[in-house]
Every structure is written in structure tokens, then in C-alpha cells.
Amino acid sequence: MLWPGSGIPARNSGPADAQARSPTAKVKIGWVGHVFGERPPSGLSVPEAVSVATDNFGNLVWAYSAWKLVDPNATELVPLVAPPFSTPVDAVLLPTANMLVNSSKYKDVEDYTRILVNIVNGISPQTAPIMLIAIGSQVEFEETPGVPRSIEAAAATGASHIVLDPEQISFLQRIKASGGMMTTRGRFTEQIIAANGLPPPLPLSCPSLFLNHAPRLGATLQQKWDAVLQQRDPNLRLAITLPNIPADDKGREKYADVVRFLAEHILKPYRKTTTIILQTMWDVDTLEIINVKYGVHLRPDRIRHFYDVDAWVEGMKACCDFVFGFRIHGTVVGVAAEVPGIVIAPDIRVKELADAMTIPTIDMDKANLDPATAFDLFDFIASVPSYSDKFDRQRRAIARVYASEFARLRVPLNPGIVAIASLAD
Known part of the structure; x- marks a missing residue:
């Protein structure tokens, strides 16, 4: 099977492959990001909550939603903080939001980018495909010269003006080489990545679309x-x-x-x-x-x-x-x-x-x-x-892409999303 547009084979064999696993063994998924274990104590003030969670509580939503993409009964999430990694994993789930920027603003995200580069470089591409989930971009109007100063115009044509730093391009190439999957927040980020010479990723929005599994x-x-x-x-x-x-x-x-x-x-x-x-x-x-x-x-x-x-x-x-x-x-x-x-x-x-x-x-x-x-x-x-009816129609279409990609990578998808993917239009 191929990573979309890449010509790079995903892992189909090897000691960690699903075909060699015990039927009862859980699939080990490397996890990069905030670990959602026991629920935090209630009653914390905003400053106290920031110190134990994140400086923007909205960021917890997309991270938690990515955590919930996999079937909890068939997978075990293994936190990956920094290499070397001692526990073999079958795939890596890496949600990241506002990472991509124009090269002129790269200093703002350089440290974060290098942390992720260090992590993915510590993962053997022969054993664990990387699933980069919901990557997005931070772009201001002044970074889209010649485009009318409106959100609509910038979103329509501004992507071609964004030049990514070589380190970020190398990071995306590493994801591609793993044979995994790359999803973006939407069309604009998809167009930025394609304009920088990479195969178009999958514009699947945010996994928080599936926090609720109600079919309609x-x-x-x-x-x-x-x-x-x-x-x-x-x-x-x-x-x-x-x-x-x-x-x-x-x-x-x-x-x-x-x-x-x-x-x-x-x-x-x-x-x-x-x-x-x-x-x-x-x-x-x-x-x-x-x-x-x-x-x-x-x-x-x-x-x-x-x-x-x-x-x-x-x-x-x-x-x-x-x-x-x-x-x-x-x-x-x-x-x-x-x-x-x-x-x-x-x-x-x-x-x-x-x-x-x-x-x-x-x-x-x-x-x-x-x-x-x-x-x-x-x-x-x-x-x-x-x-x-466009919301349900779009959600079913996105669920089907997740179902197809997770099946290709032999990663058990949350049954609630599988059920949405199976609904008729």
C-alpha cells in the first residue's frame, strides 16, 4: 500500500507487523503530546489549570480528540518524549496544530519543530509509520503580499506565498518516508504543503469532529x-x-x-x-x-x-x-x-x-x-x-478516509468512527 502520492511503501511485514501479532495482543501506538490519564482534579483556578494542562484549553480538545481516534480496547498508547525509545511501537500518533509558518517567522516555532524532529528521527521508519494528525499553519495577512486584505481572499490564494523553512520541509518528508499518513486542518494548509513541493496531504479537519459518535x-x-x-x-x-x-x-x-x-x-x-x-x-x-x-x-x-x-x-x-x-x-x-x-x-x-x-x-x-x-x-x-445536511455528509466522508487509512496502517480505529464511516449517504 502507498502513502498517498508518495510512492513510498507503508510497512506491511516485519516482527512488529499486525500479521505477526497475537490475536489478543493490543496494538502499541506511540503517542506524542499531552498524556490523558486520570481526569484532573476539579476546582482549579485558571492559572492553576494552565500550569497542569496548557496555556490554551482549546488545544486540549484537538489533542484529546486525536487520543480518542484509536480503539481503546485494541490499542495501548505509549508516550514518546525523547529518544532513545525502549518500547517498540507499531505506529506513531502525532497530533500537532499550529506548527507551519512562513520562513520569516520560523524562529517562533523553531524549538518546537526541533523537538518533534528529534522524536521522529528516533523512530525507525522500517517499523513504525507515523500518523501526523491535523497539522495547521499560522499565517498573517502581511505574509500574503498582493492578496486583498480579507480572510476570504487570503484563504483562497495566499497559500502559494508561504515558503516553509527547510527544517519543516524535512520534517514533513520524514513523515512521508515512514509510510504513514498526514492530515491537515483544512485546504489552506494542504495547499501550503503542496506549494512547497510535497505530495498533497489529507485535509481532514480536526479529529474533534468525532468527539460525539451520534450517527446523525x-x-x-x-x-x-x-x-x-x-x-x-x-x-x-x-x-x-x-x-x-x-x-x-x-x-x-x-x-x-x-x-x-x-x-x-x-x-x-x-x-x-x-x-x-x-x-x-x-x-x-x-x-x-x-x-x-x-x-x-x-x-x-x-x-x-x-x-x-x-x-x-x-x-x-x-x-x-x-x-x-x-x-x-x-x-x-x-x-x-x-x-x-x-x-x-x-x-x-x-x-x-x-x-x-x-x-x-x-x-x-x-x-x-x-x-x-x-x-x-x-x-x-x-x-x-x-x-x-452538509455537516453529516462531510463527517461521513472524513470518517471513511480515516477508516481506509487506519486499515491500511493496521491501526484499530475507534468503533464509533467506524460506525459513522459505514453509514449510507
């Missing part, structure tokens, strides 16, 4: 979306995820009108039924601005943060009817909780993933979030294309 999840979300618009409840229980605003003057200036819009048009009219979901320490700073500058004071029980993905899904299901947010994984957790929502894309990165997952989205530069203009939340929701 999109139909459920659409039904609830329709109910929100039909009822137009002034006490709608909203979940709000804040824009990711750096704690500096430039970031605050860029998002000043958006923060005022949230305060005046969302938080004030829905303050009794709104829950703000904090994902970073920067969100704490933004909330302080909303409190001090605009006089919006929410009760403590209306301000939540989650550093355990299952608890986040459970909490979202219990608290909210709709997600209005600027964070892709905040909205994705809503999807997993069967709570419909919108993600307002502030950049190419969020747009790419929302489009790939067919989650209702609108570019921030088209959303007209003007704090001085009258705003009706329900009219705004109605103006955004909803899930319809």
Missing part, C-alpha cells in the same frame, strides 16, 4: 438551530467564547470595537442567561476590560473554564442552548455537546478549520460587529449558513 449529529444540531430561530427566546442560554486578544496595546486596539460590541449587544441584554467560557489567561484580561470599561458584571457562576474535555462537553450540554464565539474549539465543544453555534472567524486559521468541519461560520471582517449599529442576535444567526 448534524441533523440534531440543525433541529436545535431551527428551534432557536423559531422561538426567539429573550432568555436564550448563550455560551460566549471571547476573541483571542493578546495582552498588549496592538491587540487591544485591534479588537476594541469587537469587545464593545460583545458588551453592548450580547452580554448586557443576555447577562442573566449568558455563560462566558474562558480558554486563556488573556481571556481573563478581556473580561476585566468588559467589567471595568463597560460595566458588565456577570455572576461568578456565569464565568466558567474547563481543563478537562469531557467535563467541558458535559458543562456545555448543561448550561447552554447556543454558542456565539470566536474560538473554533469552543464552538466544536458545543457540537460535541449537541449545542448548535456560530464561530466568527477572526483569521485564516479559524476560517480554514470551520470550513473543513462545515461548522456555521462568518468572517469577522464581514460580520459587521459595529457597537454603534442596532443588532438583533436572531437575525444575525439566520444570516449565517447553518448545518443543513
Whole structure:
């Protein structure tokens, strides 16, 4: 079998091959990243949670979702931290998000890239194919010269302007040479990789698309979306995820009108039924601005943060009817909780993933979030294309690619995803 477009044979024989395993032996999968063992203790503050989890709780969602791709009853995940590795593994699962950058910004990710290069170079390509999951890119408008300054235009044509550093190209070539699989967050990152001379990877979005294994999840979300618009409840229980605003003057200036819009048009009219979901320490700073500058004071029980993905899904299901947010994984957790929502894309990165997952989205530069203009939340929701049947159709198509690739690599796929892949269109 071949890695797509590579001409490089995947491992089909050898002492660690599935054909030589005992029928009852678990497949050993090397794991690179945060280890999800026992659930963390509840009640930690945001700074305490950051110290034991990650500085952006949204990052836990894609990592945990990658962890859950495999069949837990047929696999054993083996953490890989740094070579030499003493435990032989049959394949390697390597989820990474915002790794690829234009060469001019490589210093920002150089240390992280080299950590991953060191790990993959410590894995024998003859024994363990590497599954690189949901790799994405961090690209700013100024890195796409000649492209109109809009999210839509940059996403459509900007990929060809991105030149990857040789170390990152070498890393991707190493993944290819292992005979494994490479998936991207979406089309934009796929195009960047192809423009840098590598075979096109698989644009499968984020594995968090499969946190919930309900076969007709999109139909459920659409039904609830329709109910929100039909009822137009002034006490709608909203979940709000804040824009990711750096704690500096430039970031605050860029998002000043958006923060005022949230305060005046969302938080004030829905303050009794709104829950703000904090994902970073920067969100704490933004909330302080909303409190001090605009006089919006929410009760403590209306301000939540989650550093355990299952608890986040459970909490979202219990608290909210709709997600209005600027964070892709905040909205994705809503999807997993069967709570419909919108993600307002502030950049190419969020747009790419929302489009790939067919989650209702609108570019921030088209959303007209003007704090001085009258705003009706329900009219705004109605103006955004909803899930319809395309969400379930896309999810089935992606599940089938996972099923095919995992079968090729002899890695047991989570039965819930297998079931989705087997559904008829």
C-alpha cells in the first residue's frame, strides 16, 4: 500500500507487523503530546489549570480528540518524549496544530519543530509509520503580499506565498518516508504543503469532529438551530467564547470595537442567561476590560473554564442552548455537546478549520460587529449558513478516509468512527 502520492511503501511485514501479532495482543501506538490519564482534579483556578494542562484549553480538545481516534480496547498508547525509545511501537500518533509558518517567522516555532524532529528521527521508519494528525499553519495577512486584505481572499490564494523553512520541509518528508499518513486542518494548509513541493496531504479537519459518535449529529444540531430561530427566546442560554486578544496595546486596539460590541449587544441584554467560557489567561484580561470599561458584571457562576474535555462537553450540554464565539474549539465543544453555534472567524486559521468541519461560520471582517449599529442576535444567526445536511455528509466522508487509512496502517480505529464511516449517504 502507498502513502498517498508518495510512492513510498507503508510497512506491511516485519516482527512488529499486525500479521505477526497475537490475536489478543493490543496494538502499541506511540503517542506524542499531552498524556490523558486520570481526569484532573476539579476546582482549579485558571492559572492553576494552565500550569497542569496548557496555556490554551482549546488545544486540549484537538489533542484529546486525536487520543480518542484509536480503539481503546485494541490499542495501548505509549508516550514518546525523547529518544532513545525502549518500547517498540507499531505506529506513531502525532497530533500537532499550529506548527507551519512562513520562513520569516520560523524562529517562533523553531524549538518546537526541533523537538518533534528529534522524536521522529528516533523512530525507525522500517517499523513504525507515523500518523501526523491535523497539522495547521499560522499565517498573517502581511505574509500574503498582493492578496486583498480579507480572510476570504487570503484563504483562497495566499497559500502559494508561504515558503516553509527547510527544517519543516524535512520534517514533513520524514513523515512521508515512514509510510504513514498526514492530515491537515483544512485546504489552506494542504495547499501550503503542496506549494512547497510535497505530495498533497489529507485535509481532514480536526479529529474533534468525532468527539460525539451520534450517527446523525448534524441533523440534531440543525433541529436545535431551527428551534432557536423559531422561538426567539429573550432568555436564550448563550455560551460566549471571547476573541483571542493578546495582552498588549496592538491587540487591544485591534479588537476594541469587537469587545464593545460583545458588551453592548450580547452580554448586557443576555447577562442573566449568558455563560462566558474562558480558554486563556488573556481571556481573563478581556473580561476585566468588559467589567471595568463597560460595566458588565456577570455572576461568578456565569464565568466558567474547563481543563478537562469531557467535563467541558458535559458543562456545555448543561448550561447552554447556543454558542456565539470566536474560538473554533469552543464552538466544536458545543457540537460535541449537541449545542448548535456560530464561530466568527477572526483569521485564516479559524476560517480554514470551520470550513473543513462545515461548522456555521462568518468572517469577522464581514460580520459587521459595529457597537454603534442596532443588532438583533436572531437575525444575525439566520444570516449565517447553518448545518443543513452538509455537516453529516462531510463527517461521513472524513470518517471513511480515516477508516481506509487506519486499515491500511493496521491501526484499530475507534468503533464509533467506524460506525459513522459505514453509514449510507
